[in-house]
Amino acid sequence: MGKVRVVTDSTSDIPKSLVEELNIAVVPLKVLFGEQETYEDGVTIQAKEFYENLATSDVIPSTSQPSPYQFEEVYKEIDTEDQGCDIISIHISSKLSGTFQSAVIASDVVKETINVTVVDSKRAAYSCGMIVTEIAKLAKQGATKEQCLSRLNELLKDTTIYFMVDTLEFLQKNGRIGKASAVLGSLLKIKPILSLNEDGEVYPVDKVRGQKKALAKIYDYLEKDYGNQPIIVGVIHANTIELATEIMTEMRSRFNISSEVFTDIGPVIGAHVGPGAIGITVTLAK
Incomplete structure (x- = not known):
């Protein structure tokens, strides 16, 4: 029975305790305050610090998606840790960000050696994160890829x-x-x-x-x-x-x-x- 690992992006806003408990891989997006300050979401800037900066900044921050290379590196790292595992990569709505497309490009690069299923959650923030968390719980319990994808389809309909x-x-x-x-x-x-x-x-x-x-x-x-x-x-x-x-x-x-x-x-x-x-x-x- 193949092991399943779950990947998402930082816009899922999953509490760090759950990310660690469920072994979820999170690829960060970036936040930019003007041209000088660039941060990785959830890595070099957390929510509390962000809102403090926002209160004193003269500019509305902008954001940018991860590159396909970032996803490729994460997929390869997971494959090194759990060789032969199935990866389910679930992301923010493709209508709101190019993150899903970056993940698709990366999955195509590694498809000869790594089995990655990329999913457009059509959600944002923890409405995507909730779906990710539920699938990661199943994966931790030893569910197969098919079982995870079956539950995923239910969650996409019900959330x-x-x-x-x-x-x-x-x-x-x-x-x-x-x-x-x-x-x-x-x-x-x-x-x-x-x-x-x-x-x-x-x-x-x-x-x-x-x-x-x-x-x-x-x-x-x-x-x-x-x-x-x-x-x-x-x-x-x-x-x-x-x-x-x-x-x-x-x-x-x-x-x-x-x-x-x-x-x-x-x-x-x-x-x-x-x-x-x-x-x-x-x-x-x-």
Whole structure:
């Protein structure tokens, strides 16, 4: 029975304790503050430091994907450690980043000697990370590649994310919404409830005035989606742990939670959504 190893990228925002426990290989993206400061997401800059830098920086940071060579090196390193293992490489939506394409190119380079299956999660942040984590748990239990891919298909179908941003400035400056919409939304204190569609693109689910009303809407959506079925929950936040804690408390009171994770929105995703963003990601437990 062949061993399975799981690879992802740093935008999955998986807590380091889980990365280590489940032996997940994480390929970092980069965050750039202007032309002078370049950091590797989760390696040379962590979430706390990123949001501190963001608060004092005069520039909106930009991001860049890993090169195919970075993925190639990771695949080769895994093959050296576990010769003959199957690699499942799961990544941020191809509609949001070129990371998936870099992984595909690398897998093609090594295909003669290393068996790599590259998957577009069509998700971002911990909605991708949750999928990665569940597959890595199966792999650790000794599941075959076929068993892992079967569960992966279920997770891709069942995993949902709803998120909100505290300010529309970052989405506007990164080209996700127009300037007029950002200014008007900020003036009216409108909180767009955002999600990812089946193609992996960000879209507005609803527009609500005020955070409490927006959260109430999200809980309603999740109740409609999942009812009383056992679920896995991830609450993700960009430097807003108190709100994240309140949300998890509310989720516990409303839903049949099998397991739960708190995690930071890391530097790369944080560069696009800004501080104060909050998200809830859910999938069916098995």
